[in-house]
Amino acid sequence: xxxxxxxxxxFRKTSRLFYADLISSxxxxxxxYTAWSKxxxxxxxxHTLNQSPLLQQTANIIAWLLPVSELVIxxxxxxxxxxxxxxxxxxxxxxxxxxxxTYMVMYTPQLPCTCGGILSELSWRQHIAxxxxxxxxxxxxxxxxxxxxxxxxxxxx
Amino acid sequence: xxxxxxxxxxxxxxxxxxxxxxxKADRNFADITFYYTSTNYSSGxxxxxxxxxxxxxxxTCVGLQYKACKLVIDxxxxxxxxxxxxxxxxxxxxxxxxxxxxxxxxxxxxTTGYVxxxxxx
Numbered sequence: 001x002x003x004x005x006x007x008x009x010x011f012r013k014t015s016r017l018f019y020a021d022l023i024s025s026x027x028x029x030x031x032x033y034t035a036w037s038k039x040x041x042x043x044x045x046x047h048t049l050n051q052s053p054l055l056q057q058t059a060n061i062i063a064w065l066l067p068v069s070e071l072v073i074x075x076x077x078x079x080x081x082x083x084x085x086x087x088x089x090x091x092x093x094x095x096x097x098x099x100x101x102t103y104m105v106m107y108t109p110q111l112p113c114t115c116g117g118i119l120s121e122l123s124w125r126q127h128i129a130x131x132x133x134x135x136x137x138x139x140x141x142x143x144x145x146x147x148x149x150x151x152x153x154x155x156x157x
Numbered sequence: 158x159x160x161x162x163x164x165x166x167x168x169x170x171x172x173x174x175x176x177x178x179x180x181k182a183d184r185n186f187a188d189i190t191f192y193y194t195s196t197n198y199s200s201g202x203x204x205x206x207x208x209x210x211x212x213x214x215x216x217t218c219v220g221l222q223y224k225a226c227k228l229v230i231d232x233x234x235x236x237x238x239x240x241x242x243x244x245x246x247x248x249x250x251x252x253x254x255x256x257x258x259x260x261x262x263x264x265x266x267x268t269t270g271y272v273x274x275x276x277x278x
Contacts, residue, residue, distance in 0.1 A: 021160055025167035032171035040175070047188070053275060056215065078168070080160040 016148045021083065023141035027090050028077040030134065035070035038063075054100065069093060084145040091138035098131040187232035189243050192216055193225040198254070198261035206245035211235075218275035223254035224261035227275040 038045045042063065049059035073093065076086030105124050191209040193216075195202050202208055203225045218226035228249070235243045250265035254276060263276045 017160075021163045025163040028164060028167040029171045029174070032168060033174050036171070036175045050190070053218070078161075078164040080164075 013148060016144045020141050020144035020148065021080070023137055023144070024077045024083040024087060027087070027134065027138060027141070028074055031070045031077070031090065032074045035067040035074065038067040038070075052104070054103065084142060087138045087141045087145070091135055091142070094131050094134050094138065098128055098135065101128045101131065188229050189232050189235050190215075191228045191230060191243075191245065192218075193227070198224045200251040200253075200258065200262040203251040203262040203264065204248045206248045209245050209249070211243040222276045223256045223263070224276055225251075225254075225263050228264050229274065 045067075046059060046063040049055050049063055052059070055062055070093075073086055073090050076082040076089060079086075101124055105128065189211050191211050192213050193203070193208060194210050194213055195205075195208040209228060216226060230245070232243070234246055236246045238244045251262040252265040254261040254263045264274050
């Protein structure tokens with residue numbers, strides 16, 4: 001293998017890792033921001049959960065479990081070794097949000113907002129669109145990390 | 158170690174976003190949830206403030222349908238009774254449910270302080 005080819009492969013690998021880390025950082029910002037917003041306006045968050053017909057019974061548990069889960073994801077996304085599992089968990093959590101939002105939009109006449117910070121300014125449909133975008137971004141990050149690992153495994157010693 | 162840099166920058170940006178959030182306009186989060194306690198769903202009964210309680214065990218309320226069930230109202234439209242429980246300050250307004258007045262009435266959206274409602278099927 002020529003030095004030029006090696007350099008190209010190394011550059012591609014570095015780029016993949018860089019973009020994957022960039023995606024992790026972007027999601028880290030989103031989760032830290034929303035977790036912090038929920039904890040800062042904890043009473044309001046709990047109140048809006050109580051208004052949700054689906055979550056009324058478990059509102060008190062979800063009110064602390066959700067921001068704590070988001071902070072766990074933040075920790076995973078911060079540590080380079082755990083970024084890939086962090087992206088998986090974030091994709092799963094955002095997917096769960098999206099299913100909940102879609103159900104609410106389709107079947108519930110009154111829509112209380114249970115999101116944090118500036119996201120509470122979004123309409124429910126805008127929120128669903130944002131979530132789908134975040135799922136796609138997470139998936140892209142997972143693929144980039146995966147390709148990076150595959151490439152590493154295939155590299156000669 | 159260099160891979161921590163993007164994470165550190167992300168944390169700083171997130172903290173900055175939270176810390177420098179623009180002040181919100183006044184929003185009223187002190188909404189109180191009341192539940193309909195009577196089994197009589199005539200308009201004369203639905204309007205009565207004494208038939209709405211904020212302290213009963215929540216019944217199953219499913220959406221905008223036929224009979225009065227749940228009413229979320231601005232705290233300013235409530236008052237404290239002798240036991241310290243929230244009660245409606247005034248009678249509310251009623252309107253026929255989805256099945257017509259003979260099948261049951263529900264709170265009218267034009268009621269002052271009305272935030273949202275859920276009804277019984």
